[in-house]
Every structure is written in C-alpha cells, then in structure tokens.
Amino acid sequence: MLRLEPRPQPxxxxxxASPVIALALTILIAGVxxxxxxxxxxxxxxxxxxxxxxxxxxxxEVALKATPLVLCALGLAVCYRANVWNIGAxxxxxxxxxxxxxxxxxxxxxxxxxxxxxxxxxxxxxxMLGGMAWASITALARDRFNxxxxxxxxxxxxxxxxxxxxxxxxxxKDPQGFNFPQTKTFVAATLLPNLVPQxxxxxxxxxxxxxxxxxxxFMFRSWRGFQLQVGGLAPDAARYAGFSGxxxxxxxxxxxxxMAGLAGAMEAAGPLRQLTPHVSTGYGxxxxxxxxxxxxxxxxCLFAGVLLSMLLIGGELGQxxxxxxxxxxxVFQGLLLFLLLACDTLIHYRVxxxxxxxxxxxx
Amino acid sequence: xxxxIALLIAATIASGTPLALAGLGLLVNEKAGVLNxxxxxxxxxxxxxxxxxxxxxxxxxxxxxAGAGAGMILAAGFGVxxxxxxxxxYATGLALSLFGFGFSAFVGVQYVGKKLGEHVSxxxxxxxxxxxLGPALFRQHPLAYVxxxxxxxxxxxxxxxxxxxxxxxxxxxxxxxxxxxxxxxWIRLAAVVxxxxxxxxxxxxxxxxxxxxxxxxxxxGRGWIALALTPFATWRPARVLLGAYLFGGVTMLQFQLQAxxxxxxxxxxxxxxxxxxxxxLVLISRxxxxxxxxxxxxxxxxxxxxx
Numbered sequence: 001m002l003r004l005e006p007r008p009q010p011x012x013x014x015x016x017a018s019p020v021i022a023l024a025l026t027i028l029i030a031g032v033x034x035x036x037x038x039x040x041x042x043x044x045x046x047x048x049x050x051x052x053x054x055x056x057x058x059x060x061e062v063a064l065k066a067t068p069l070v071l072c073a074l075g076l077a078v079c080y081r082a083n084v085w086n087i088g089a090x091x092x093x094x095x096x097x098x099x100x101x102x103x104x105x106x107x108x109x110x111x112x113x114x115x116x117x118x119x120x121x122x123x124x125x126x127x128m129l130g131g132m133a134w135a136s137i138t139a140l141a142r143d144r145f146n147x148x149x150x151x152x153x154x155x156x157x158x159x160x161x162x163x164x165x166x167x168x169x170x171x172x173k174d175p176q177g178f179n180f181p182q183t184k185t186f187v188a189a190t191l192l193p194n195l196v197p198q199x200x201x202x203x204x205x206x207x208x209x210x211x212x213x214x215x216x217x218f219m220f221r222s223w224r225g226f227q228l229q230v231g232g233l234a235p236d237a238a239r240y241a242g243f244s245g246x247x248x249x250x251x252x253x254x255x256x257x258x259m260a261g262l263a264g265a266m267e268a269a270g271p272l273r274q275l276t277p278h279v280s281t282g283y284g285x286x287x288x289x290x291x292x293x294x295x296x297x298x299x300x301c302l303f304a305g306v307l308l309s310m311l312l313i314g315g316e317l318g319q320x321x322x323x324x325x326x327x328x329x330x331v332f333q334g335l336l337l338f339l340l341l342a343c344d345t346l347i348h349y350r351v352x353x354x355x356x357x358x359x360x361x362x363x
Numbered sequence: 364x365x366x367x368i369a370l371l372i373a374a375t376i377a378s379g380t381p382l383a384l385a386g387l388g389l390l391v392n393e394k395a396g397v398l399n400x401x402x403x404x405x406x407x408x409x410x411x412x413x414x415x416x417x418x419x420x421x422x423x424x425x426x427x428x429a430g431a432g433a434g435m436i437l438a439a440g441f442g443v444x445x446x447x448x449x450x451x452x453y454a455t456g457l458a459l460s461l462f463g464f465g466f467s468a469f470v471g472v473q474y475v476g477k478k479l480g481e482h483v484s485x486x487x488x489x490x491x492x493x494x495x496l497g498p499a500l501f502r503q504h505p506l507a508y509v510x511x512x513x514x515x516x517x518x519x520x521x522x523x524x525x526x527x528x529x530x531x532x533x534x535x536x537x538x539x540x541x542x543x544x545x546x547x548x549w550i551r552l553a554a555v556v557x558x559x560x561x562x563x564x565x566x567x568x569x570x571x572x573x574x575x576x577x578x579x580x581x582x583x584g585r586g587w588i589a590l591a592l593t594p595f596a597t598w599r600p601a602r603v604l605l606g607a608y609l610f611g612g613v614t615m616l617q618f619q620l621q622a623x624x625x626x627x628x629x630x631x632x633x634x635x636x637x638x639x640x641x642x643x644l645v646l647i648s649r650x651x652x653x654x655x656x657x658x659x660x661x662x663x664x665x666x667x668x669x670x
Contacts, residue, residue, distance in 0.1 A: 004448075085453055146651050147644040150400065150453065151591050155637040158584050166630035285461060292454060325472045327579070330465020334404075337458040338444075345448040 004349040014347045019293050019304070022340035030332055039322055047322065048314030048332075060199035062309050064271060067208045068093070068263035068280075070305035072287030074215045075256025077296040081219070082252040083232035088138060088153025089260040090284025091160035092131040096261025097268040098164055099130025101275040104190035104268065105172060105183050119189045124265050131261015132254050134160065139253040143246055149253075157284070165277050172275065183275045192270045204266035211259075215298040228252060260284060286312070289337045308333065369499035371615060376500070376507055379611025381406075381565040381573060383510040385589035386596070386603040387517055388434075388561025393593050394521060395554035396534040396661035400456025401441050403586030404463020405559055406566035409433040411467045413567025414577045417479050426571045427506070427564050434563020435556050437463065442555035446548050449665045464580065474577045482575070504572050506564070513561075514604040521600065530554060534659035537666040547666055562586065584637065591640045595647050597657040606643075613639045 027045060034044035052058045072089045079086040103126040106112075107119060137156060141147040168181045177184070192202035219225040231238040231248040238245065267279055290308050294300030315329030385402055392399050399405075409430035416422070416429035441459050444450045487501040521527040530550065532540045537547045569585070570577055588610055596602030617632035625632075648654055 087457060141641065141645050145645040146648040146654070147641070148591075148594065148648065151587060151644055152641050154587050155584070155591075155640050158637040159634045162630040162634045166628050169630070170628060285464075288457060289461065325469055327465060327468035327472060331462070331469045332465075334458060334462025334465045338440075338455075338462055341450045341455050341458055342444055342448060344450065348449075 003352050003354045004345070005352045007348060007350055010347050011350075015295060015344075018343040018346060019295070019300075019340055021346075022293075022336060022343045023307070025339045025343075026332060026336045029335060033328075033331075037324065039324065044318065044322060044324070047317040047324075048311055051317050052310045052313045056196070057199060058313070060196050060201040061313055062306060063205050064199075064201050064309075065312050066302075066305040066309035067205050068267055068283045069287050069290050069308055070208050070212065070301050071263035071266070072256075072260045072284055073290040073294060073301040073305060074211060074298055075259030076287055076291040077294070077298065077301055078215070078219065078225075078228065079252040079256045080291060081232050081296050082228040082248050083235070084142075084249055084252040085150045086135065086138065086153050086253055086256050087150055087288060088135075088155075088157050088284070089256065089287050090280060090282065091153065091157035092134045092257045092260035093264040093267075093280050093284045094157075094160040094164050095134035096127035096131040096264025097275060097279045098160075098167065098264075099133075099261065100124065100127035100265030101183060101186075101268040101279075102126070102172075104186040105275075107190050108184055108187045114189055116189045116191070116193065120192055120269065123190050123269050124262060127261045127265020127268070128258040129261065131257040131259070131264060133257075134261070135253040135257025136250075139250050142253075143249055161277075164275070164279065168275050168277055174274075181277055185274050186269065190269055191273060192266060200271045202266070202270045204270055207266075209302075212298045212302050219298065224251065260287075281312075286333060289333050292337060293340055311336075365495055366498070369495050369497075371619060372499040373502060374615045374618075375608055375612040376503055377573065377611070378614045379608035380504070380507045380510050381568045382585060382589050382592065382610055383514065383604050383607035384506070384565035384568065385562045385586060386592035386607055387510070387513055387600060388558035388565070389589055390517070390558075390593050390596070390598060390600060390603055391530075391554050391561070392558035393598065393662055394534045394659055395530050395551045396537060396659050396664065396666070397442070397445060397551055397555050397558075398452050398456065398663045399438065399441060399459070399555060399558060400453060400590065401437065401459025401463065402456075402562050402590055403582060403584065404460035404467075405434045405437045405562040406569070406582045406586045407463045407467040407580070408437055408470075409563035409566030410570035410581050411471045411474065411577060412563075414474055414477075414479075414570040414575075415470070416567075417571045417575075418474065418477055421480055423483075423571055427567050430563040430565075430567025430571075431560040432563065434559040434561070434566065436559075438555050438559020438562070439552070441559075442552045445665070446551050446555070449667065452663050452665070460586070467581075468579045471577050471579060475579075477577070479571065479575050504568075506568055506572070510607075511604065514600045517600040531659070534661055537661050541666075541668050547668065551666070562589075565589070588636065588640050591644055594654060594658070595643050597647075597653070598659065610636060610639065 031041040031045060034041040052062050072093060076089055100123045103123050134156060138149050138153040141152045142149045168183060172183045174182055174184045192204055195201045195203050195205055227243040228248050231243055231245055268275055286308055290301055290304045294304035311329050311332055315326050318324035318328060319326040385406060389402055412433035413426040413430035417426035437459060441455055444455050445452050485502060485504055490501040491497045521531060529545055533547050533550055541547045570581055574581060592603050592606045595606045614636050617635050620632055621629060
C-alpha cells in the first residue's frame with residue numbers, strides 16, 4: 001500500500017516542482033472537461049496557453065492583466081509569511097481605485113491644468129493611501145479588539161463594493177453619461193503613460209517589475225522583513241527575540257493594502273480611464289491564488305501572475321471564439337489552487353510503496 | 364401595525380434559517396477542531412445543485428438532498444486534504460470557496476433567469492390561525508423548524524451524549540483522544556462531512572426557497588457570515604440560532620427601512636449585514652480570555668498521530 005513518510009527536511013526541489021505538477025494536472029482535467037463539453041481539447045487549451053502569446057497585442061494584454069495580480073500578490077505574500085490572513089485584497093483594490101479615481105475626477109471636473117509627470121504620481125499615491133486606509137480597519141480590529149482578520153477583511157470587500165456602487169450611481173455619476181453608472185472620463189494628465197505604443201500596456205507594468213525586485217530585498221535582505229518572517233514561522237521565537245507582533249501585523253496589512261490600492265489606482269488611471277461598478281474583475285481574489293502558486297516569493301508571484309493572467313485572457317478568448325462560458329476560468333483557478341495544496345504535501349512527505357502493513361507484535 | 368410586525372418577525376426567521384443551518388454545520392466542524400473557510404463555496408455549489416434538481420424534478424425535497432450531497436462531496440474533498448495530507452486549513456478552505464464560486468458560476472450559466480414552479484406556502488395546522496403569533500411564527504417553511512429542532516438536538520448531542528463528548532474531546536485535545544483509542548481522523552472527517560451537508564442544505568434553501576432563483580454569487584457572503592456566527596455564539600448551538608436570527612433581522616431591516624422611505628442610499632443599507640458582522644466580531648473578540656476559554660483548543664491545528 002502507499003504510505004506517506006515524513007521527509008527529514010522539506011524538499012526544496014518539490015517546493016518548486018509542486019506548482020508545475022499542479023498545473024499539469026489542471027491542464028489534464030481541463031482537457032477532459034473540454035471533451036465532456038464537446039469541444040476539441042487541443043483547440044480549447046490553445047486558447048489559454050498559445051493564443052494569448054501569439055502576437056504583440058496578446059503579449060501586452062497578458063502583461064496588462066498580470067500587473068494588478070502581481071502587485072496584489074506581492075503584498076499578500078508579505079501578509080501570509082507573517083501569518084496575517086488578509087483575504088480582503090479585493091476591497092483594498094477597490095478603495096485604491098476609488099481614492100485614485102476621486103483625485104483624477106477632481107482634477108478633471110475642476111479643470112486643473114497640471115503636467116502629467118506631476119499628476120500621475122499624485123493619483124497613484126492617492127490609490128496607495130486608499131488601500132492602506134482600508135487595510136488599517138482590519139489591522140485596528142485585529143490589534144485593538146482581537147477580531148479575526150480573515151472575516152473582517154472579507155466583510156470589508158462587500159462594504160467597499162457597495163461604497164463604489166454608491167459613488168458611481170450617485171454623486172460621482174457623469175451628468176452627460178446617459179444615466180450609466182460611470183464617472184466622467186479622466187483628463188489625460190491624470191492617466192498612466194503608455195509603455196508600448198498601439199497597446200493598452202502602461203508604465204504600471206514597469207513599476208510592478210521594479211517592485212518585485214524591491215519586495216525581494218525587503219523580504220530576504222532587510223531586518224524588518226526578517227522579523228516578519230520569524231513572527232510567522234515561530235511566534236514564540238519572535239517574542240523571545242523581542243520582535244513586536246503588533247508591528248508585524250500593521251506592517252503586513254499596510255504593505256499589502258498599499259499594494260492592492262496601487263493596483264486599483266493603476267486599473268482606474270490605466271485601461272479604464274474612469275470608474276464603473278466593475279473596476280475589478282476579482283483581481284484581489286485571484287491574487288490569493290497567484291500568491292500561493294508563486295510560493296509566497298516575489299519572483300514566483302511574477303511568474304504565477306503571468307500564468308493566471310493567461311488563464312483570464314484564455315477564458316475571454318474561449319468565450320468569444322469557442323462559445324465556452326467565461327466562468328470556466330474560475331473553475332480552473334480554484335482547481336489549480338486545490339491541486340497545488342495537495343501537491344505541496346510532497347514537500348514535507350515522500351510517498352513510499354509499503355509491501356506489507358506492519359502489524360503490531362502480540363505481547 | 365401588529366400585522367406588519369408579525370410579517371417582519373416571519374421574514375427575519377426566514378432569512379435567518381440558512382444562516383442557522385450553515386452556522387450549526389460549521390459548529391460541528393469546529394467542535395471537532397476543523398475550521399472550514401470553504402463554507403461560502405460549498406453553499407454556492409449546493410445552491411446551484413439544489414436549483415438544478417428543483418428545476419428538473421420539481422421537488423423541493425430532492426433539491427435539498429442534492430444540495431446536501433454537493434456539500435458533502437466538497438467537504439469530503441476538503442477533509443481528506445486537511446486531515447490526511449495535513450494541508451493548511453485556511454488556505455484549503457479559501458481554495459474551496461474560490462473553486463465553489465467559479466464552479467457554481469460555470470454550471471449555473473444555463474439556469475440564469477429560469478423560474479421554479481409555483482411557490483408553495485406552508486402553515487402549521489391550527490397554530491397558524493392564532494392572531495399575531497400565527498403569521499409571525501407558524502407559516503414558515505418546514506426547514507425553519509428543522510433548524511430550530513437541530514439546534515436543540517445538537518445541544519443535547521454535544522453536551523449530553525457520549526459521542527458528543529468524544530467529538531468535543533477531539534476538538535480540545537486530539538492527542539488525548541487518540542491515546543484513548545478514538546479514530547481522530549475518521550471522526551473529524553465525519554464531522555466535516557456533516558458540516559458540509561448542513562451548509563449544502565442552507566445553500567439549496569437559498570436558491571430554491573428564499574430567492575428562489577439563481578444568479579452568480581447568490582449567497583452574497585452568507586457563508587462567511589455563518590463562519591462569524593460560531594465565535595459570536597461562543598460555540599453554543601442555541602446561541603448560533605439566536606445569532607442567525609439577529610443577522611437575518613439586520614438583513615430584513617435594510618428592506619424595511621427602504622420600504623419605509625428612509626432617506627439613505629440603498630447601497631449604504633446593503634452594507635448593513637457586513638458592517639454588523641464586523642461590529643459583532645469586534646465586540647465579542649474584545650476579551651481574548653473569553654474567546655480562549657470557549658474556543659475548541661485544537662481549532663485550525665493539524666493532527667499527526669504519533670505512533
């Protein structure tokens with residue numbers, strides 16, 4: 001029979017192989033699912049893994065969607081390493097979009113003339129502050145009142161969505177917008193400059209790449225990052241060393257709130273150029289999967305972000321070209337995380353074939 | 364006026380019933396030491412399973428069975444990962460919630476906008492005709508009474524029966540229970556599957572009786588609110604039931620205020636249940652000792668039998 005035996009040390013190789021195995025299994029199941037749905041599995045899978053990469057336009061779209069995913073995941077990785085279970089990145093993303101959109105809308109309606117190099121950073125910083133403010137509610141509830149951060153941060157997602165709805169259906173609605181729930185289009189000075197001409201890809205992608213490097217330094221080469229990780233791995237050791245758990249909690253939540261807020265700001269001042277109720281298509285939740293698939297490592301998050309971005313785009317292509325339901329992407333995302341967690345068992349255990357079950361010696 | 368109050372009470376019980384069912388299910392999980400953050404996902408998949416069953420068969424009871432079955436299958440998957448493979452309970456539960464959202468949306472595409480058959484109204488014979496009390500309490504869907512009965516049964520099971528004692532022992536100290544010869548892992552799996560069944564019935568109740576329709580993300584966070592009910596109730600069945608009605612009341616309040624023409628944007632009223640959850644969590648968790656005394660000691664921690 002098959003038995004799981006603990007490894008003397010966690011396997012580093014398995015830690016990297018596990019997401020690859022999980023992805024392979026997901027692709028296998030996806031192929032079977034396509035057959036069940038009566039579609040050609042090769043053509044179906046090519047929508048997800050080949051078509052998005054075929055030309056410059058496709059590549060820029062992958063990079064565009066990967067940007068908010070990686071940004072949110074970077075912050076979440078810090079949280080999860082510190083054992084702070086923030087699952088409300090979606091809400092922090094929305095507040096970032098609201099704050100950034102608010103500033104951009106103010107500049108637009110007041111007709112303030114300012115150069116782009118001055119305005120765009122203001123918009124992005126506003127987004128970061130918005131996300132941080134939203135995350136600080138969770139931090140306060142946890143720190144001051146001992147309330148579970150999982151539930152509080154998640155409840156705040158629903159509150160954030162309603163707040164956004166209120167603004168775009170109410171005071172911020174474009175008077176000339178034919179009563180659609182949307183704001184005015186922001187003036188060009190508040191928007192993110194393009195990175196690749198003739199595409200929607202903006203400089204947010206470059207900022208994200210710099211931040212990946214920055215987070216690597218923060219996590220693995222800074223004193224504060226070290227304290228956070230010790231606090232997550234061994235709370236008792238951290239306490240003995242005098243590392244403050246409260247500081248770790250606030251740092252983790254403010255950093256991840258700031259990153260999610262920045263992602264929201266980039267979405268509003270990037271491809272959307274306005275606020276609508278559908279600013280986020282679940283980026284904050286998908287980022288949780290990105291974070292785990294990326295092994296809570298900044299560089300891993302970058303690769304995982306690109307992968308999940310391809311899944312998102314593949315879902316859209318499958319809908320328009322093969323008539324598949326777009327919700328298929330959600331199935332694959334959930335499946336990928338499930339299989340990943342199962343495969344992660346192989347990091348700590350090895351599977352052994354045992355010929356005979358050892359029987360207890362009768363005494 | 365008294366007629367309106369009676370209807371408000373009736374509506375509160377109706378909207379509290381799915382929360383109560385799911386909350387009691389999660390209570391069983393947590394008493395055995397397993398925290399299942401996948402409640403929302405199980406409820407969503409069960410909701411679409413139940414809706415599909417009711418749509419094709421026309422039978423509500425078949426719908427509840429389908430919902431319970433869907434919840435049990437997902438919970439069993441979660442249980443095997445968490446109990447035998449020792450995966451992180453938070454992450455695995457989250458995965459279940461994300462998967463459930465995607466999967467239910469995928470299956471549900473063909474059921475959006477579909478209608479179920481005639482709505483059947485229920486009434487307890489004789490009692491339903493009592494003025495005020497009749498319309499307030501005795502015209503509920505049978506499952507509302509099942510939820511109440513279940514809370515009582517569960518209180519008896521957990522605190523008055525031998526099996527309940529074993530379940531609680533496993534939640535408090537799995538190592539002691541293991542050394543006494545109890546199969547910690549199998550009992551935990553049974554508790555997780557039972558919890559999944561109840562979350563499933565709750566999900567099917569939402570899509571078949573309460574809504575009754577299917578939209579993507581139908582449960583709207585009720586699975587998460589049910590998760591907040593257990594600490595709110597300090598892990599006691601009767602208090603889970605009361606908490607469920609409290610949150611049901613808050614949900615109803617938003618419609619009542621709207622109907623009464625209160626000058627608050629509907630979006631702010633829609634925030635009420637979520638804000639209430641946060642406020643309640645903050646109030647109840649304020650005293651760490653209070654939580655520590657009542658919470659099953661091994662909650663969320665993996666169990667590895669040592670020899």
